[in-house]
Amino acid sequence: MSKTIMVVDDKEQLRTLVKTYLSAEGFRVVTAADGREALFVARDEKPDLIILDLMMPEMNGYDFLNAHRRERETPVIMLTAKVEETDRVLGLELGADDYVTKPFSMRELTARVRAVLRRVDKEPADARRIQIGDLILDQETRLVSVAGVNVELTPSEFGLLAALMGNPGRVFSRLELLERIQGDTYEGYERTIDVHIRNLRTKIEQDPRNPRYVETVYGVGYRFNNVVRSA
Numbered sequence: 001m002s003k004t005i006m007v008v009d010d011k012e013q014l015r016t017l018v019k020t021y022l023s024a025e026g027f028r029v030v031t032a033a034d035g036r037e038a039l040f041v042a043r044d045e046k047p048d049l050i051i052l053d054l055m056m057p058e059m060n061g062y063d064f065l066n067a068h069r070r071e072r073e074t075p076v077i078m079l080t081a082k083v084e085e086t087d088r089v090l091g092l093e094l095g096a097d098d099y100v101t102k103p104f105s106m107r108e109l110t111a112r113v114r115a116v117l118r119r120v121d122k123e124p125a126d127a128r129r130i131q132i133g134d135l136i137l138d139q140e141t142r143l144v145s146v147a148g149v150n151v152e153l154t155p156s157e158f159g160l161l162a163a164l165m166g167n168p169g170r171v172f173s174r175l176e177l178l179e180r181i182q183g184d185t186y187e188g189y190e191r192t193i194d195v196h197i198r199n200l201r202t203k204i205e206q207d208p209r210n211p212r213y214v215e216t217v218y219g220v221g222y223r224f225n226n227v228v229r230s231a
Contacts, residue, residue: 002028003117006047008038008064009079010056018051021106022113035064042068049117051109054080054091065094075116075155079104092195095154099192119181120155130165132224135204135213137165146204156181157200160193164214168226171217197222 005027007018012033019029030045032038036059042050050068054061065076078091078099091099097116100109129138134147139162144151153161159181163172172180174193181196201208215225 002026003048004028004030004045005113006030006032006038006041006045006050008032008035008050008056008061009053010034011053014053017106018109022110025110027113035059035061035067038064039067042072042074046072047074048120049113050074050076051113052076052078052096054078062090062094065091065096069095069154073152073154075120077109077112077116089195092192093199095199097154097156116155119159130162132165132168132226133212135165137161144204151203153200153203154196156196157203160196160200161204161214164222164224168224171220171223173221177221193222 005022007015007022007029008031009015009018010033015031015033019031022029030041030047032041034056038050038052039059041047052061052065059067061078061080068074073095076096076098078096079102080091080099081102098112100112128140129136131137136143136145137158138144142158144153144158144161160177163177163180174191177193197214198208201211201214204213205211211225213225215223217223
């Protein structure tokens, strides 16, 4: 069954171009011209992935993403013409999984789409329930709970936690973690892991500034603490 991609951009020419190209690649594509329209389309179509422009009238991409994340955890690839790092970081903090800076090639965008979908759809070879301390991750149901309370993670956050919990004590570099959650690596994107880790800590740690679970190994990357301290 074809995956449904929603393209949200205020430029009709870009929407048409992306829809034509992705349709030829076998995807079902729906579109919206701004964030407000996209909220309604997303509720009706329940897309498997959203390609989202950030700077739009009516409701911009940031506001849409903030509102949509309260309803569903759909993977999101941001489109932005801005080059400032703060714009990309803000989108990632709101839960976007990847970003592409305009202008971009359709080949690159398609590769990003396929990489995110592969990561979301990939069934773990050893689907199992992992428990460390009061944190539980079920790779089969994709549910995570802390002290008996379910927490909602984005696909990227879940992928990071699964990699770290599945290898407690092992130090992962940012590049290794990026490969785990995206399947493909792109120069200059390793630091996006820091944003995803920060978001993950706010959801699973009692004190994100003094994490019990996901530890920073300075100059290297991150590891999951295999001897969890008492809360």
